[in-house]
Amino acid sequence: xxxxxxWKEIGVVVGTTSxxxxxxxxxxxxxSVGDIVITKSSxxxxxxxxxxxxxxxxxxTNPTFPSEFAAELARENLDMNETIxxxxxxxxxxxxxxxxxxxAKKSDADDIILEPLTYPVKPANKVMTPDVTxxxxxxxxxxxxxxxxxxxxxxxxxxxxxxxxxxSLCARHLAVLAQTGGGKTxxxxxxxxxxxxxxQPMIIFDPHGxxxxxxxxVNKLKEVSKNKELKVKLMSPKLxxxxxxxxxxxxxxxxxxxxxxxxxxxxVFESYIRDGAFVAKLNxxxxxxxNHIETLAHFIQTNSPPSGGNKAEASKGPIQRKLRLxxxxxxxxxxxxxxxxxxxxxxxxxxxDMPDSKDNPGKFIRQNQISILYLxxxxxxxxxxxxxxxxxxxFDDRSSMQKGRVPAFxxxxxxxxxxxxxxxxxxxxSPSLLTIRRxxxxxxxxxxGVILISQRPGRLDETTLxxxxxxxxxxxxxxxxxxxxxxxxxxxxxxxxKWLKAFGKGQGFISGxxxxxxxxxxxKYHKELEWDEIGRENFIQQNLDEWSGGGKKAxxxxxxxxxxxxxxxxx
Numbered sequence: 170x171x172x173x174x175x176w177k178e179i180g181v182v183v184g185t186t187s188x189x190x191x192x193x194x195x196x197x198x199x200x201s202v203g204d205i206v207i208t209k210s211s212x213x214x215x216x217x218x219x220x221x222x223x224x225x226x227x228x229x230t231n232p233t234f235p236s237e238f239a240a241e242l243a244r245e246n247l248d249m250n251e252t253i254x255x256x257x258x259x260x261x262x263x264x265x266x267x268x269x270x271x272x273a274k275k276s277d278a279d280d281i282i283l284e285p286l287t288y289p290v291k292p293a294n295k296v297m298t299p300d301v302t303x304x305x306x307x308x309x310x311x312x313x314x315x316x317x318x319x320x321x322x323x324x325x326x327x328x329x330x331x332x333x334x335x336x337s338l339c340a341r342h343l344a345v346l347a348q349t350g351g352g353k354t355x356x357x358x359x360x361x362x363x364x365x366x367x368x369q370p371m372i373i374f375d376p377h378g379x380x381x382x383x384x385x386x387v388n389k390l391k392e393v394s395k396n397k398e399l400k401v402k403l404m405s406p407k408l409x410x411x412x413x414x415x416x417x418x419x420x421x422x423x424x425x426x427x428x429x430x431x432x433x434x435x436x437v438f439e440s441y442i443r444d445g446a447f448v449a450k451l452n453x454x455x456x457x458x459x460n461h462i463e464t465l466a467h468f469i470q471t472n473s474p475p476s477g478g479n480k481a482e483a484s485k486g487p488i489q490r491k492l493r494l495x496x497x498x499x500x501x502x503x504x505x506x507x508x509x510x511x512x513x514x515x516x517x518x519x520x521x522d523m524p525d526s527k528d529n530p531g532k533f534i535r536q537n538q539i540s541i542l543y544l545x546x547x548x549x550x551x552x553x554x555x556x557x558x559x560x561x562x563x564f565d566d567r568s569s570m571q572k573g574r575v576p577a578f579x580x581x582x583x584x585x586x587x588x589x590x591x592x593x594x595x596x597x598x599s600p601s602l603l604t605i606r607r608x609x610x611x612x613x614x615x616x617x618g619v620i621l622i623s624q625r626p627g628r629l630d631e632t633t634l635x636x637x638x639x640x641x642x643x644x645x646x647x648x649x650x651x652x653x654x655x656x657x658x659x660x661x662x663x664x665x666x667k668w669l670k671a672f673g674k675g676q677g678f679i680s681g682x683x684x685x686x687x688x689x690x691x692x693k694y695h696k697e698l699e700w701d702e703i704g705r706e707n708f709i710q711q712n713l714d715e716w717s718g719g720g721k722k723a724x725x726x727x728x729x730x731x732x733x734x735x736x737x738x739x740x
Contacts (some may be wrong), residue, residue, distance in 0.1 A: 176255060176298060180193040181294060181295060182198075182291065186291070187289050188267065189266070190262075190264055194263075195262070199298070201325050202224050202225065202261075202668075203688075203689040205223055205308075206299075210270070210291055210546050212287055219271050220543060221271070221283060222267055225265070227665045228386065232253045232257035255574070265546070266664075270285075271283055275662060276591040283307075301328045302683065307685070310597070316334070317334065317667060318360060318366070319363060320360065320690065321359070321639070321691050332684075333639075334364065337638065337681075338683050340616065341613060341637060342618055342637045342638055343619075343621070343638075344621045344639070346623055346641070346650075348646055348647065351624070352644070353600070353643065355437075358380070361380075361383070362394045364394050368398070369538040370536055370575070370578040371580075371581060372534065372578060372580050372581070373541045374556050374580070374583060375545075376583055377545060377583070378509075378543060378545055384403050386700060391480070392697075400537060401541065403521065407457065408459060410458045412448070415451060415461045416642075420442060423491065423495070433480070433483075436476075440475045441474065441475065441488075444468075450464055456525060462492060465492065466493065471523035504546075505546030506544075531573075531575055541579075542559070543619055553601040554600050564611075567593070567616065567617055577616060578616070580608065581620045582619065585621035585622055586626075588716070591628050591631065602633070605633060609636035619637075625650065627653045631657065640657075640680050642679075643678075644674070645670065646669075647689055651666055652737070660687045661678065665689070675692045676689070677690060679722060680705060
């Protein structure tokens with residue numbers, strides 16, 4: 170028995186057809202939007218072909234039941250049977266977006282490769298739904314060489330599994346887009362676990378702690394990824410530089426932070442940071458850039474400019490103010506980050522200080538290792554600066570082609586709209602923009618893949634995102650974000666774009682180099698990897714606990730103290 174005989178007939182082609190789309194009348198409840206269907210046809214070169222397509226639109230009508238009948242029923246509270254309309258005469262009409270065609274004689278091949286359809290489908294042809302065996306062959310194909318990553322299943326066919334091509338994710342780039350609560354983190358955990366199965370080195374830049382649970386549940390992650398050698402390292406961000414590289418590091422930091430100087434100030438600033446007397450005062454055993462900046466601030470305060478004479482003295486004040494601003498900001502942010510870490514240590518998380526990315530890139534990037542840099546507490550500009558410096562160092566090492574360079578790796582960037590902002594944002598405040606754009610442009614040559622994650626795609630730099638070869642888009646309600654995604658994704662049809670606001674949690678649309686075809690899928694959910702200690706706000710209960718635990722007495726005592734102080738001041 171041929172494989173075609175196992176397929177279920179669900180409708181008939183009607184109307185005008187083309188090589189891109191056709192419509193068909195479908196029998197009730199036999200398929201739904203997003204399903205993949207087949208119809209037989211013929212082309213001038215190949216007599217018998219199977220035309221594969223995806224249902225993108227569906228409409229239900231009843232020509233015997235016009236709106237006038239509905240108005241009468243509503244007005245007189247009548248039953249449908251009391252009219253001349255027939256409830257059984259409605260029909261479903263669907264539109265199919267053609268994916269391609271295959272030789273009908275090769276429908277049972279192990280790896281089904283589609284060719285473009287060059288001749289329209291014939292009206293009155295039967296439309297069928299293929300069985301799970303041939304669907305899996307079509308959608309997955311021979312993926313062993315591509316290092317398949319199970320990402321989910323077709324929304325309407327739970328028995329049809331969908332895979333990402335792991336090699337494409339690592340050599341190319343992926344954008345994961347969805348509104349808050351749409352399932353971005355769930356999807357990315359699934360992708361990370363899939364890459365970890367092959368030991369792929371990863372560095373995750375995590376502004377809000379969404380991925381810290383991977384460390385908390387590392388043993389479960391090992392089970393899901395089937396990689397017993399997997400390690401997850403949590404790192405505290407820090408600006409580092411060895412004494413012999415302090416001058417370049419400070420100059421780079423000032424530049425990246427957007428603290429602009431006049432030409433005269435730049436000259437005086439450079440003369441200070443490269444002055445031998447300043448270098449001699451540096452602690453040679455220390456690589457903390459903040460400490461070096463404090464040393465520089467004191468040196469400038471107590472010493473005249475090494476060159477420039479009296480005119481240079483006028484630049485000392487502005488330079489000192491900029492350094493004080495940097496020192497103050499960095500200290501506050503470091504303290505905030507440490508406090509956040511201390512709170513997480515109560516849950517068993519362990520952090521280690523970030524290594525120097527220029528001198529020790531191998532501590533970030535190593536086979537079977539996921540490095541998570543927790544950026545909580547730092548301002549956006551400083552986060553962007555840290556990301557820029559680390560990625561530049563890692564990519565420079567990887568692209569150097571030297572012996573002992575770091576292995577090919579993937580960089581996961583959460584809240585990507587803060588690191589690659591659109592034209593409407595102030596680019597001078599996002600030093601990571603050009604760095605990430607460079608990785609997206611040149612990364613393929615050197616095995617550096619990037620995964621951008623954002624809930625505000627409309628705020629992403631369009632030039633940068635255009636370099637992404639694959640997309641996973643989940644629920645998006647904001648019209649601006651929907652239109653923006655539609656403009657960037659060439660493979661998304663107008664009907665697909667309309668589905669973005671209707672997706673449930675974990676449902677999405679995938680397209681690009683990492684999959685064979687654009688599809689609507691349901692993301693695989695690993696509940697065992699979820700950690701909700703961060704983001705599970707319980708402020709009302711905290712207030713109740715504190716109030717009942719002595720907070721009320723403390724507040725009353727504070728009021729009494731304030732009253733006494735006020736009386737004293739009035740006297």
